[in-house]
Amino acid sequence: MRYLITSALVISLALLVILIRSLSNSDFISSETFQLLLKINLAFVVLLFIFIALQVYRLFKEVKKEVTGSRLTLRLVISYSVMIIVPLMVLYFVSVNFLTKSIESWFNVRVESALESGLNIGQKTLDILRKDVELKSRSISYSLSNSKINEFNPILSDLTEKFDIYDAMIIDDESQILAISSRDNIEIDAVFPDEKDLILANTGFHGKIDITQENIIYLKTYQPYFLIDDKIQKKFYLILTQKIPESISQAALSVESVFEDYQALTFSRNSLKVIYQITLSIILFLAILLSISLALYFSRRFTMPLSTLSEATQSIAKGNFKKKIPEQGKDELGMLVRSFNIMTTKLETANKTLELNRQRIESSRNFLESIINNMSSGIIVIDPKNNIRLTNKLASKLLGFNLELLNGQRFNQILEHGSQFEEIVTLVNKNKINYKEKALILKFKRRILSIQLTEEDVGRNKNKIIIIDDISEITAAQRNEAWSEVARRLAHEIKNPLTPIQLSAERIDHKFSKQLEKKDRAILSDITKTIVNQVDAIKKMVNEFTEYSRSPELTKTEINLVDLINELVNLFQKEDLTINILSSSKKINFMCDEIKIRQVFVNLINNAYEAKKDDSTCEIGIRLRKTKSSMIVNFIDNGSGINDDIDIFQPYVTTKKTGTGLGLAVVKKIIDEHDGSISIKNNKLSGANVEIQFSI
Amino acid sequence: MMAYILKSLLKINLAWLVFFNTSYANIIVEDQELDSTKIKYFLNYELDNELKKIIEKGISIQVLETTILKRKNQYFFDHVLFKKTKNIKIEYHPLIKKYYLFEENERFSYTELNDLIRFINKPRYLTLDNFQDSKNKELTITWEIDQTNLPKSLQLSLKKPTWMIIKRLRHNL
Numbered sequence: 001m002r003y004l005i006t007s008a009l010v011i012s013l014a015l016l017v018i019l020i021r022s023l024s025n026s027d028f029i030s031s032e033t034f035q036l037l038l039k040i041n042l043a044f045v046v047l048l049f050i051f052i053a054l055q056v057y058r059l060f061k062e063v064k065k066e067v068t069g070s071r072l073t074l075r076l077v078i079s080y081s082v083m084i085i086v087p088l089m090v091l092y093f094v095s096v097n098f099l100t101k102s103i104e105s106w107f108n109v110r111v112e113s114a115l116e117s118g119l120n121i122g123q124k125t126l127d128i129l130r131k132d133v134e135l136k137s138r139s140i141s142y143s144l145s146n147s148k149i150n151e152f153n154p155i156l157s158d159l160t161e162k163f164d165i166y167d168a169m170i171i172d173d174e175s176q177i178l179a180i181s182s183r184d185n186i187e188i189d190a191v192f193p194d195e196k197d198l199i200l201a202n203t204g205f206h207g208k209i210d211i212t213q214e215n216i217i218y219l220k221t222y223q224p225y226f227l228i229d230d231k232i233q234k235k236f237y238l239i240l241t242q243k244i245p246e247s248i249s250q251a252a253l254s255v256e257s258v259f260e261d262y263q264a265l266t267f268s269r270n271s272l273k274v275i276y277q278i279t280l281s282i283i284l285f286l287a288i289l290l291s292i293s294l295a296l297y298f299s300r301r302f303t304m305p306l307s308t309l310s311e312a313t314q315s316i317a318k319g320n321f322k323k324k325i326p327e328q329g330k331d332e333l334g335m336l337v338r339s340f341n342i343m344t345t346k347l348e349t350a351n352k353t354l355e356l357n358r359q360r361i362e363s364s365r366n367f368l369e370s371i372i373n374n375m376s377s378g379i380i381v382i383d384p385k386n387n388i389r390l391t392n393k394l395a396s397k398l399l400g401f402n403l404e405l406l407n408g409q410r411f412n413q414i415l416e417h418g419s420q421f422e423e424i425v426t427l428v429n430k431n432k433i434n435y436k437e438k439a440l441i442l443k444f445k446r447r448i449l450s451i452q453l454t455e456e457d458v459g460r461n462k463n464k465i466i467i468i469d470d471i472s473e474i475t476a477a478q479r480n481e482a483w484s485e486v487a488r489r490l491a492h493e494i495k496n497p498l499t500p501i502q503l504s505a506e507r508i509d510h511k512f513s514k515q516l517e518k519k520d521r522a523i524l525s526d527i528t529k530t531i532v533n534q535v536d537a538i539k540k541m542v543n544e545f546t547e548y549s550r551s552p553e554l555t556k557t558e559i560n561l562v563d564l565i566n567e568l569v570n571l572f573q574k575e576d577l578t579i580n581i582l583s584s585s586k587k588i589n590f591m592c593d594e595i596k597i598r599q600v601f602v603n604l605i606n607n608a609y610e611a612k613k614d615d616s617t618c619e620i621g622i623r624l625r626k627t628k629s630s631m632i633v634n635f636i637d638n639g640s641g642i643n644d645d646i647d648i649f650q651p652y653v654t655t656k657k658t659g660t661g662l663g664l665a666v667v668k669k670i671i672d673e674h675d676g677s678i679s680i681k682n683n684k685l686s687g688a689n690v691e692i693q694f695s696i
Numbered sequence: 697m698m699a700y701i702l703k704s705l706l707k708i709n710l711a712w713l714v715f716f717n718t719s720y721a722n723i724i725v726e727d728q729e730l731d732s733t734k735i736k737y738f739l740n741y742e743l744d745n746e747l748k749k750i751i752e753k754g755i756s757i758q759v760l761e762t763t764i765l766k767r768k769n770q771y772f773f774d775h776v777l778f779k780k781t782k783n784i785k786i787e788y789h790p791l792i793k794k795y796y797l798f799e800e801n802e803r804f805s806y807t808e809l810n811d812l813i814r815f816i817n818k819p820r821y822l823t824l825d826n827f828q829d830s831k832n833k834e835l836t837i838t839w840e841i842d843q844t845n846l847p848k849s850l851q852l853s854l855k856k857p858t859w860m861i862i863k864r865l866r867h868n869l
Binding site: 119122123126209210211213217252253255256259260261263264265266267 | 750753755756789793794803805847
């Protein structure tokens with residue numbers, strides 16, 4: 001664009017100089033070259049206008065697209081243009097007015113009338129001279145008419161000399177030259193009269209003023225006359241030629257020439273005005289268009305660093321701190337660019353440090369998260385506004401719902417997942433934590449959870465940390481230990497007197513039944529049987545206690561679990577019992593204590609049978625699966641299911657009226673001894689599903 | 697091809713000039729002999745009022761009579777066989793109130809301008825030699841003011857068409 005504007009500036013200036021110079025040369029103005037120049041200038045104005053129109057259109061498009069800096073450029077262009085156009089227009093109108101007035105002043109009325117008067121004087125002078133020659137002609141012809149033909153020559157010579165006539169000639173009506181008199185030796189042809197003039201002179205005097213090609217004015221008179229004594233009345237013509245004195249002739253012709261020039265100028269008055277106006281208009285348009293071009297160029301040049309700066313700022317706002325602007329000049333804009341570059345460098349360094357710190361924090365956070373997630377306790381961090389800030393997976397698992405979904409939300413929202421969390425919420429909502437209230441025990445879904453609340457030590461706004469521990473197994477182990485101790489003591493203290501009691505009861509029955517009457521004998525027999533039976537029951541219970549409290553001494557052998565289960569099924573042949581076996585293979589070998597595992601399976605089948613609904617058939621499905629890492633056995637029944645709120649594997653916990661509550665406790669103990677796990681849950685429709693899992 | 701297009705454009709331009717300016721004009725082939733052809737041509741020109749005023753103010757005017765004989769080509773520019781230019785000068789002396797017409801070294805004076813115009817409109821004759829083949833030949837006679845001989849200030853108004861005496865008399869021989 002710079003080169004284009006420079007070229008336009010140079011060309012237009014050159015054209016203007018030529019045009020203005022040409023105006024000072026009238027020859028040049030009138031030539032075709034001037035008009036060609038006008039056309040070229042005009043064409044150049046049109047080209048420049050198109051160029052500017054395109055530039056302005058481009059600028060408006062940029063404004064519409066909201067290109068950075070375009071609005072400022074447009075504003076500057078408008079301001080510059082107005083600043084330039086207004087004085088130019090004033091100058092133009094003053095110049096046009098001045099020129100018009102100047103041209104009008106050339107055509108002064110007084111000048112014109114003076115010239116016309118001069119011309120009139122010349123005409124009158126020539127008229128006077130013509131009349132003088134006419135008088136002379138009449139006088140000479142009168143003298144000649146009183147003479148004879150042969151006297152013509154001397155009389156003519158005398159009279160022409162007397163009247164100061166330049167040339168004189170006498171011809172007859174047949175154009176025969178009869179006499180001639182001349183100051184110079186003239187050629188006859190040159191002065192010989194025109195036929196038309198002779199015709200005009202035929203009726204009387206005829207005179208004319210003429211001018212030669214050499215600009216000599218002369219008077220020519222034709223005077224017909226007759227000789228008085230001539231009876232034939234032959235017509236003669238006296239032809240006089242009188243040259244106008246050179247001083248008068250030159251003056252008159254000079255006036256005529258000036259008059260002619262003045263008239264020519266008068267005719268071109270309007271054209272001159274138009275030419276000057278067109279030239280001035282072209283100059284105005286060129287000046288305006290060039291000014292707008294320059295305004296466009298300088299506005300763009302001025303706004304370019306600002307646009308670049310704005311773009312760079314946007315780039316930095318997007319996070320590109322490497323953006324640098326080329327330095328321009330030493331002015332304020334240059335200083336601004338330098339300051340901007342220094343700022344971006346500092347921002348880049350700060351950003352790098354920030355990024356490094358962020359990575360470190362991220363790394364620390366990941367490390368912390370990893371630790372928290374791998375902790376054996378559930379963790380919930382709550383910020384001072386009681387919003388959940390951080391949780392680990394175990395916390396979600398222990399509380400039974402996905403806590404991560406509540407991250408950033410109020411802690412109270414955990415109440416939506418169960419009213420059992422009310423105690424925790426109450427604990428957290430207390431502003432000052434009393435040491436005694438820092439921990440609570442929550443029984444929830446057969447789990448015993450220990451909830452501990454602590455506060456961060458650092459900072460004014462302290463975060464609260466909830467630590468959740470599953471103490472179910474610890475509690476169970478403690479309880480088992482206690483029950484084992486009780487069982488051992490019971491076995492030792494109760495089992496010993498039971499045999500003498502039973503034997504004594506049998507002896508009483510045997511010794512005294514014969515002595516009693518039939519009625520009393522029956523009563524005694526019932527009483528002793530009751531004693532014996534109850535002692536048997538106590539023995540059985542003691543045996544179970546003994547079994548439960550026995551220390552684990554496993555005798556492991558490899559057995560086929562499929563065979564074992566088939567054998568047990570054959571033992572449980574009852575009308576109201578159906579057992580289905582589903583095994584992934586016919587042979588699933590497993591290293592275990594066969595007697596104890598048999599006891600486990602018997603206990604589980606018994607439990608399932610005892611849990612059957614009244615008047616219905618008990619259906620038990622046994623499923624055996626073996627994977628690469630484990631062996632799984634499921635006992636699925638259609639009974640009444642279990643109560644979710646109690647841990648059925650705890651000793652002395654039973655839902656049956658006659659159970660000791662030790663069956664499943666013994667089962668769990670045996671499974672634990674085999675490093676396995678046991679779980680129980682209700683089926684969707686009815687019954688329960690017991691799953692035993694052994695690691696291989 | 698380009699030459700053909702240019703030629704067509706020129707023709708249109710010339711035709712416009714003829715119709716615009718000529719009141720009546722004609723070229724008549726009077727006598728065609730073996731070695732020459734005699735052409736009679738005439739104008740019926742009525743002097744424009746403005747031009748009349750100019751002449752009466754004493755401004756002399758020169759008219760150029762250009763006679764061009766061309767052999768017409770179909771695609772290329774025509775070949776000029778003959779070209780002749782004649783100067784005719786019209787002059788008025790307000791001092792002696794006389795009109796002069798200068799034509800081929802001859803001078804004719806008139807007291808009335810109409811007499812001068814009548815003289816201009818009189819039939820004129822032209823003899824073209826070696827003119828046997830008359831096919832594709834065009835004769836053009838143009839009358840126009842010699843602008844360069846006008847007073848300089850008057851040349852500014854040159855482009856006024858009413859000031860132009862352009863008579864392009866065409867005759868296909």
